[in-house]
Amino acid sequence: MAGQSARPKGVLLIAGVLLFAAVMVAVYWILFFSGTPALSGVPCYMTFETAFPAADMWLAITALVGAVGLLTRKSWGVLFALLAGSASIFLGLMDVLYDCLNGIYGKLPSPAGTDVAVEIAINVLTLTLGPIIIWYVWSRRQVLL
Numbered sequence: 368m369a370g371q372s373a374r375p376k377g378v379l380l381i382a383g384v385l386l387f388a389a390v391m392v393a394v395y396w397i398l399f400f401s402g403t404p405a406l407s408g409v410p411c412y413m414t415f416e417t418a419f420p421a422a423d424m425w426l427a428i429t430a431l432v433g434a435v436g437l438l439t440r441k442s443w444g445v446l447f448a449l450l451a452g453s454a455s456i457f458l459g460l461m462d463v464l465y466d467c468l469n470g471i472y473g474k475l476p477s478p479a480g481t482d483v484a485v486e487i488a489i490n491v492l493t494l495t496l497g498p499i500i501i502w503y504v505w506s507r508r509q510v511l512l
Contacts, residue, residue, distance in 0.1 A: 375510045378437055381503050384496055385434035385451055392427040395489075396420060411469050419458070426454040437504075437511060445504055445511050452500035459493030466490070 399416070429451040436444020466472055471486060504511065 375507055377503060377507075378511070381448070381500060382434040382437045384500065385430040385437070385448060388451065388455065388496065389427040389431040389434070392423045392430075396423065412471060415465055415469075422454070422458060426451060426458060429454055433500075433504075440511070442512050445508055448500055448504045452497045452504070455493045455497030455500070459490055459497060462486070462493070463490050 429447045433444055433446075433448030433451045436442075436447055438444070466486060471483060
C-alpha cells in the first residue's frame with residue numbers, strides 16, 4: 368500500500384454514493400412539498416409518507432457528514448457513513464413492508480405505474496447501497512481511520 372496519506376481504493380465512489388443519497392433525499396422532499404409527491408392519489412401512502420421527513424433528513428445529514436469525513440480522513444467519517452448505511456436499510460425496510468402490506472406494488476400497471484416504479488427504485492437503492500456502504504466502511508475501517 369502507498370503511504371498513509373493515499374486515499375483508500377473506492378473511497379471516492381462511496382463518498383459519491385453518500386453525497387448522492389443526501390442530494391436525492393433533499394430533491395425528493397422538495398418535490399413532495401411542492402405538490403408533486405409520488406403516489407399522491409393513494410391516501411394511505413400520503414399519510415405514511417408525511418411521517419418520514421425527519422427520518423429522511425437524518426439519513427441525508429449522516430450521509431453528508433459521512434462523505435465529508437471520509438474524504439477528509441476524519442474518524443467521524445467512518446461513524447457517520449455507518450450510520451447512513453444503517454438508516455438507509457431501516458428506511459428501505461419500512462418502505463418495503465408498508466408497500467407490501469398496503470398493495471402499493473400492485474398498482475404498477477395503473478396510471479400510477481411510473482410512481483410505483485420510482486418507489487421500487489428507491490427501495491432497491493436503499494436496500495442495496497446501505498449494506499454496500501456498511502460493508503465497505505467496516506471492512507476498511509483501519510485504513511479509513
